[in-house]
Amino acid sequence: MVAIALLIAGSGCTARRTAERGNAPPASPATLALADHLNQQGAKLYTTYWCPYCQRQQALFGSAVAKLQVLECDPKGDNAHPEQCAQVQVSSYPTWQMNGQLYRGLRSREELALISGYQGSQQFEK
Secondary structure, three states, X not given: OHHHHHHHHHHOOOHHHHHHOOOOXXXXXXXXXXXXXXXXXXXXXXXXXXXXXXXXXXXXXXXHHHHOEEEEOOOOOOOEOHHHHHHOOOOOOOEEEEOOEEEEOOOOHHHHHHHHOOOOXXXXXX
C-alpha cells in the first residue's frame, strides 16, 4: 500500500502537463471561455503534484487547463513556486486566488464562474 502511494505521489503526472502534451480531453466552448475569463481576471490556482484534488480540479478544465495560471507549491514539483505560495499563505490544496481572496478546496466550474463574475455560457459539459 505504501509503495502504491509513493508511486502515485512520485509520478508527478498532472492534468496541466497532460494538456500541454495535447493528451487532455477537449474542453467545451464554455469551459474554454471560463478559462480565458479566469486568466484575464488574474486568477491563480495553487496546487501540488501529489494532491489528487488538485489533479481533479485541473481535469475539470480538460485541454483548457493550459490557459490557467497554475502554480506548483511543492519545491519537489516541476517549475515550482513555493515562495509565491508562502507569500499568499496557501495552507491547503487546491487553492484559488481571485480578487484578493483565497478559495480553498476543489471548486466546480459553476462556483468558479460565480466567484469570478463570469457571465458567459455555463454549458460546461459537451
